[in-house]
Amino acid sequence: MTTDKDQQASALGYRPCVGVMLVNYSGEVFVGRRIDTKEGDFWQMPQGGIDPGEDPRDALFRELWEETGVIADKIAVIGQTAEPLRYDLPDDLIGKLWGGHYRGQEQNWFLARFEGSDDDIDLEAHKEPEFCEYRWVPATTVPDLIVPFKKRVYRAVVAEFAELI
Template identity: 55%
Template sequence: MPLSLKTPRQAAGAFGAGCCDVGWREEMFRESDAPMTPEEIEKLPYRPCVGIMVLNAKGEVFVGQRMDRDYDAWQMPQGGVDKGEEPRDAALRELEEETGITRDLVSIEAQTAEWLPYDLPHDVAPKIWKGRYRGQEQMWFLLRFNGTDDQVNIQTEIPEFSSWRWLAPAEMLDGIVPFKREVYTRVVKEFSEYL
């Protein structure tokens, strides 16, 4: 059963359909909405990011519903790697920032062998991160959640999710936005021995 958080910002759709997977921090958006060509976007670098697949004792995956979406968009926790930060530390920090799950409640079981990139749709890339990135390149971590559901708290300082639930890995893939689906499929395949 999903747990839910409803806020005025979520009800208003936050930034609407233009924002995809960066939360709703205003500093991430361009000051100008000047269009960019697909060729210009393809020359941009990827933003370094971590993704976190959290499994409960039943082998189900944690997913959260994006607060900044007007439609049913679900994803696993993820976020940028700060300058000088190790990806492992970024994963634990992002997990706590987005879910309230602290590092003492999880054990790291695996990480992907390489960084997995995805491109944002061309109509979205110019609008977020001030048009500096074409998408994200993610290092994924598989974490086992050793706590209880009441220790999950999406009412964080800067909430990213309006609700959350545990889903079977195959079911989780069905609810992911199309431009992330290939990366999520690769993550599930790479972590399959743990699922």
């Protein structure tokens, strides 16, 4: 049975977004613990919205800097997902995030090799930090660390980039 909430959600679109799987020379993946997570111990890779008229690759560099302080000359982009990946928000979050305009996100994922050192990471580079701490983890563990509604996307990202890592 379709509910009013289901009809409202299906009328909403997906927020254009980028995600970055940042890997170090050991093949480990950067994950950050979100400042605003109130329930659970969830970690995620850098990701964020694409501004109107912004190229996804430009959004990748901007989001990476905003969330990690890592600048463009400290990374090498080595891959991109063949297709954008979508996820839907849980029912209790629809209408509460992103001004209520979206039912989820459509993410263009990039794989980037980190060519700097941990000294190049500054979680407070942007005036509104997203992460309170970070760590490097094996790629296979990344889907286990994210909020449940994003696990399918994270599994797809790890699978698509596995040979490049």
